[in-house]
Every structure is written in C-alpha cells, then in structure tokens.
Amino acid sequence: MDFSGLKKPYHAALEGDWKGMESFYSKHPERLLDPLTIDKDTAFHIAAYSAETKLLGHFLDLLKEPSQILAALSNKNSHGNNTFHEVTTTDNVKAIKLLISKLEWACAQDKVHGTNFITELKKLLEDQNQLGETPLYRAVALGQFQVLKFCAKRVGNLSYHFHRYDKMSILHIAAIGQHFETAAWLLEKDKGLGKEKGNSGMTCLHLLAKMPSAFESSSRMGKMKTLLYYCMLSMLCV
Template structure:
C-alpha cells in the first residue's frame, strides 16, 4: 500500500471527512486493510473509535465476501479487532453486522485474553452484551466469558457496579456464580468485600432516605435477544429527557408534584366553601339590619369578603407551588445540560 494513500486516509479520518475515506476504500480495495495509525488501526478501527457507526457499517459492506474473515479479523497493537472496539462503545447494530458476516469473530481474543463479549461487560454495555450473546455459536459456552487472569464477566459486572447487567449474566450463565479467579475470589466474595453495595452498609441522610424508599424497582425479566434490525430493549418511557442516573430524582419530584396538586385542590375547595359561608353571612346580617356593625362590615353595613380567604394557607401554597415548579422545570430542561457539563 502506498505511503501517500495511507497518509491521505489518516488526514481525512482525523478531519472527519469520512466520505472521502469511504471513496478511497471503494476505489482501492487494498486500502481497507491498510493500517493508518501508529497503533496499527485500520480505517474501520478509527471509524468505530470516532463513534461513526453508519460509516463503519458502510466500510464493512464494501469488503468482498472472500476477504471478510481476513480483514475483519485484523488486529491492532493491543490485539483488538474491530468487533472488540464496537463492543466497548455500545455499537450493538455494528456488532450484529460483523458477527453475522463472520460468526467466528466472537471467539477472537486480544492481548489480555478478552473476547468482544467480555469487553462489552467490562464497559457496562448491556445491549451489546445481549446482542453478542445471541450470536455466540454455543450460548452455554462459558469459555468466552473468562479472560486469562480468571476473572469472568460476572466478576467484571460486579466490580464495575453494573448490577442489572450482573442479573442478566446470572440468568444466562448460572454456573458463573461459583467461578473463581486466580485469587480464589468468587462473585459473592467481591460483593461481600464492598459493604456499600448493601443498605446496611450505606448510611443515608434524610433526602437520600426519602429517595431510597420512594424508588420503585421493576421485577427482573429476561430480555428479548437482540435482532438484526431493531434494538433489543425499548428505552424507559419518560417524558423528560434525562440520563438514567437522574430518573430517581425525576420520580421523586413527580411524586412531590402530585402531592402538592392534591393539597392545592383541597385548599381551593376550602376557599370556595369559605366564600359560600361569607355570602350566607352577608344575607343574614342584612336581615338583622344595616344599623348594626358586624365584623367584616364597613360603617354602611355592607359586607366585604376578603378576596384571599385563609391568607396564610394560600400564601404557603403559592410558595410550595413555586418551589416545586422550579424543581420540575430544572429536572425537565436543565438536568441534561448539567449532566453533560459534568461528564
């Protein structure tokens, strides 16, 4: 492969001019296997690194059928093939595309003895794990779930605190519960060594205590395995555009908002009742006579009803409404931007 072509591809990739990179690979099939970085990455590796899933799929579709296994099996200096990288960045569709074309790719190991399935769990990519698991030639083969140091995907899920992923792993591979790494540790040993994983080992403040007891946890259900054209899990139905770690706060604010709405409705009903009583009192006073002064009347005997009865209650309600509205608006609009800024 000519050095000038490699430099040209690298320059366009760094400038995110992927249309030109695809054109070069289409015009020159040998460019598809060219290592364009110092770490031995091909254009396909770089496209996946850059998060360009559509471009990566396009590059894969350009590869001739007879060259698929060789080109898709090319490793960089860390021993990672393109499928390894796709598994770490949550490109589930890309993983299915490559695994469908060359099923043996799921067995490939990098320099650390990690398979694509293992890397998906190591980085907490649940959708990718389920999609790759569905493409394993033998779903019960746990050899793909262990690396050279003896740690299994269940060890990694617990150490990474991906507990929902750990539940899925246990459901699919119950035998991993009793698997030990080189240090003789099982998954249960790792759980026991972290008291903060449990309620008894996590002192909670007042606000945390309320959130803890207001959090609703759905019963665990086995996920439907990923298919080739649709994502496997429908995302949680949420009217607010929030990252997952803000959902608990959102649920709490929604609950608080409903309680305030009930309280406000009750106060309004009391206000209407007070107004009705005031009207009746007015009629009663007029019946007795205008020459008698009554509380709430002027010197002419006219009855004046306070336009805001139960002033203290209404004052408090209005303030609570304002506070909750601010929290509600912040959770719906501002939280995502704050989250992005923090990450």
C-alpha cells in the first residue's frame, strides 16, 4: 500500500477534522480511492462509518467517471467491507439513499459496459465480508433497524442474508445484541429462523431464556423481549 502523501487526510480522519479531509481531497481527487489506513479503509469507508453524509456526498461528487463511482462503493477494506457494509452500521438512512442515487447515476452513465442498476445494487447489498456478513446482516448486528428495513425493500428475498460463514443466524445475532424489535421483525419475515440452532445447539428461544434480567425490566426493551419470547414459543408449539 502506498500511503505517501496521505499523512494530512489520515490525521484529519483521526481527529474528526472533516473540513481538513474535504480540503485535501478537493485538491487531490485522484487519491480518493487509495487506502488511507492499515485496514485499507478509503476515504469512503471512513466517511460512511463516521455517518458523515455531507462529506460522503462531496467525495462522490469529486468522481466524474461512472467506473470510479462503482469502485468507490465496491472497494473492500482488509475486513472485506465495502462502503455499504460501513454505512449500515450507522442509523444514517440518508447516507444510504445518497449511495443508491449515485450508483443509479453511474449505471445510467455507463454506456460502454451497460451496467444494470438493479443488478449492481443487489450485488453490493449481498456482498459478504470476511465473516460472511452482508451489509444487512451488519445492520442487524448493530441494531440499526430503520436501515435494515430500508435496505430490505431493495433486495427482495432476505434469505441470502440470514447466515454468515460460521452459520450464526441473523436472528441469533439480533438476540445476542438484545435488538428485540429487530428480531421480532425478522421472525415475522421467516418463522423458520426461530427453529434454527446455533453452534451452541441453542435456538433463539433458548438464548432468550438465558437473559432473565431483561424480562425483569419495565423498559420497552424488556417488553419487546417478552413479546418475542412468547411469539417464538407459540411458533415452536405449532
């Protein structure tokens, strides 16, 4: 990796100096696709996981070729994450809409390769990182429910996103993170998830039973967990 000449934007990113990053790349747009960290994060990865929509939009506007836009959205860091993987870990639906609109523009402009927008978007949202997680799986793991629902409308069949390489189901990861509203939504989409066993041999119902403290809570989370528990119990008894 060639980090030469990237000290300024690197330190700006560390300090959250988004104006500094914007200034550097406005002068050197040719460096936008270059890795900026040892994890091979580009400026797009950083802007995405920092939920900096304005900065992300500015970077995308600096790219004039459709192929550059496609590369900015699909390039992976050392963890196998593309830009969508990073933005779905935030609650920034606006940023996802921005990425999708730029992708649509790039596909419409790409007359040479005839790139299809729907196909490319599906490919990016179904892309798996080194753990086998898609951007939607990551959204569930981090409890970004609104982001999940927004992206789900654009992928059609959700089953592709249900498991990572170690077979951990998307419902299990939601329960482990205590994202119970998300778990209930997933169960509504596919009741079969409730019957699956994880590597420990436990169903999601077993996992919930091992979290007694959440049942004692009068908070919305406690109520959601109770609702999810009895919903799963009724399904398993059918």
